[in-house]
Amino acid sequence: MYILGVESTCDESGIALIEAEKERVKVLANELRSQIKIHTPYGGVVPILAAREHKKNLPYLLKIIEKNFDLKKVDYLAFSVGPGLLPALVEGKEFVFNLAKKLNKKIIPVDHLYAHFASVLIKNKLNVWQKIRKINFPILVLVVSGGHTNLYLFESFTKFKKLGQTLDDAAGETLDKGARALNLGYPGGPIIEEKAKKAKNIYLLPKPLLEKGLNFSFSGLKTAFNELIKEIKEASGSLSEEEICNLSASLQKTIFEILIYKLNKAKQIYRPKEIIITGGVSANMTLRKMAKKFFRNIRVIFPERSLSTDNGLNIAIGGYLLLKEKSLALDPEKIEVYPRTV
Numbered sequence: 644m645y646i647l648g649v650e651s652t653c654d655e656s657g658i659a660l661i662e663a664e665k666e667r668v669k670v671l672a673n674e675l676r677s678q679i680k681i682h683t684p685y686g687g688v689v690p691i692l693a694a695r696e697h698k699k700n701l702p703y704l705l706k707i708i709e710k711n712f713d714l715k716k717v718d719y720l721a722f723s724v725g726p727g728l729l730p731a732l733v734e735g736k737e738f739v740f741n742l743a744k745k746l747n748k749k750i751i752p753v754d755h756l757y758a759h760f761a762s763v764l765i766k767n768k769l770n771v772w773q774k775i776r777k778i779n780f781p782i783l784v785l786v787v788s789g790g791h792t793n794l795y796l797f798e799s800f801t802k803f804k805k806l807g808q809t810l811d812d813a814a815g816e817t818l819d820k821g822a823r824a825l826n827l828g829y830p831g832g833p834i835i836e837e838k839a840k841k842a843k844n845i846y847l848l849p850k851p852l853l854e855k856g857l858n859f860s861f862s863g864l865k866t867a868f869n870e871l872i873k874e875i876k877e878a879s880g881s882l883s884e885e886e887i888c889n890l891s892a893s894l895q896k897t898i899f900e901i902l903i904y905k906l907n908k909a910k911q912i913y914r915p916k917e918i919i920i921t922g923g924v925s926a927n928m929t930l931r932k933m934a935k936k937f938f939r940n941i942r943v944i945f946p947e948r949s950l951s952t953d954n955g956l957n958i959a960i961g962g963y964l965l966l967k968e969k970s971l972a973l974d975p976e977k978i979e980v981y982p983r984t985v
C-alpha cells in the first residue's frame with residue numbers, strides 16, 4: 644500500500660511517500676522545506692508565519708512528488724495532528740483534508756511525538772525495500788525536541804504510557820534560548836553543538852528537579868545560564884569566543900546529564916529491554932556518545948540523524964504502524980488537531 648505523510652507542526656514543511664507491506668517499507672519520496680531563514684530574525688518560530696509558509700510549501704512539495712507518482716494510487720493520507728503550533732497544525736489539516744476529499748481517501752491522524760518514536764524504525768533511503776527495524780519491548784522512549792521533553796514506556800507499538808514530561812521549557816527550547824542569549828542564532832541546538840566542540844572549561848550549572856520523579860524542569864537552568872552570562876560580561880566587558888564555547892558546552896552537558904539521569908532512574912524502575920532517544924535534540928552527537936557510554940549494558944537506539952528533526956517520513960511510517968496495528972484510519976469529520984501533548 645502507499646501512504647503519504649504530511650508534517651506541519653512547527654517550522655518544517657514535509658511530505659513523504661512510502662510503499663509498505665507487512666514488515667517492509669520503501670521510501671519513494673521525502674521532501675522537506677525548512678523555514679529556518681524566515682524565523683531566524685525573530686530568534687524563534689513565529690506561529691502565524693509558520694502557518695503562512697506551510698500553506699505555500701505543502702502544495703509545492705506535493706507537486707514535486709506528483710511528477711513521479713500518480714497520487715490516485717495513494718491509499719492513505721497520514722498527517723501530524725498535534726501537538727504543535729495551532730495555526731501550523733490547522734494549515735496542515737486543511738491541506739490534507741482537501742487532498743483526501745479530492746482523492747477520496749481516508750486519513751490517519753498521527754501524533755507528532757509518536758512519529759518521533761516511529762522514526763527509529765527506518766532509514767532515510769530512497770527506493771530500497773527495507774525491513775522495519777526490530778525493537779524489543781518494553782522499551783523506554785525519550786522524545787527530546789524543541790517543544791517537548793517526554794518520557795514514555797512502550798509495551799508494544801501501540802500500547803504505551805507517559806512516565807514524565809517537562810513542567811516548563813523543553814530541552815531543545817533551552818538550547819535555543821541559550822543560543823539566543825549568546826547571540827548565536829536559531830535553531831540553537833546545532834550551533835551550540837558546534838561551539839561546544841571548542842570548549843576548554845565547563846561551568847557548573849543547576850539541575851532542577853533532578854531527584855524528584857520522572858518529570859523534567861529546565862527553566863531554572865535557563866535563568867542560571869542567563870545570570871552566568873551577565874556575570875561574565877560584567878567581569879570582562881564582553882563575551883570572548885572562548886567563553887561562548889565554554890558556556891555552550893556547559894549548557895549542553897548539563898541538559899544531557901539531566902536527560903540521562905532521568906532515563907536511568909526510569910530504567911531502574913521499569914527494567915526496559917532497550918532505550919530510544921529521539922526528536923530534534925537526538926541529532927546531537929555529544930548526547931549520543933554520552934548516552935551510549937553511560938548505558939553500556941542496554942541498547943540505546945537513535946534515529947538516523949536526518950530523521951531526528953521533523954519531516955514527513957516520520958509521519959508516514961508512524962501512520963503505517965498505527966494502521967497495521969490498530970487499523971486506525973478515519974473519516975475527516977472525526978479528526979481534530981490539538982496543540983498540546985495528550
Ligand code: KG4
Nearest residue numbers: 788789790815830832833923924927952953
Ligand atoms: O523535533 P524537532 O525538529 O521539532 C520539534 O518537534 O520541536 O526539534 C527541534 C529542536 C530544536 O530545539 C533544535 O535546536 C534541536 O531540536 N536540535 C538540536 C540539534 N539539531 C536540532 N539540538 C541539539 N543538537 C543538535 N544537533
Ligand code: ZN
Nearest residue numbers: 788923952953
Ligand atoms: Zn518534532
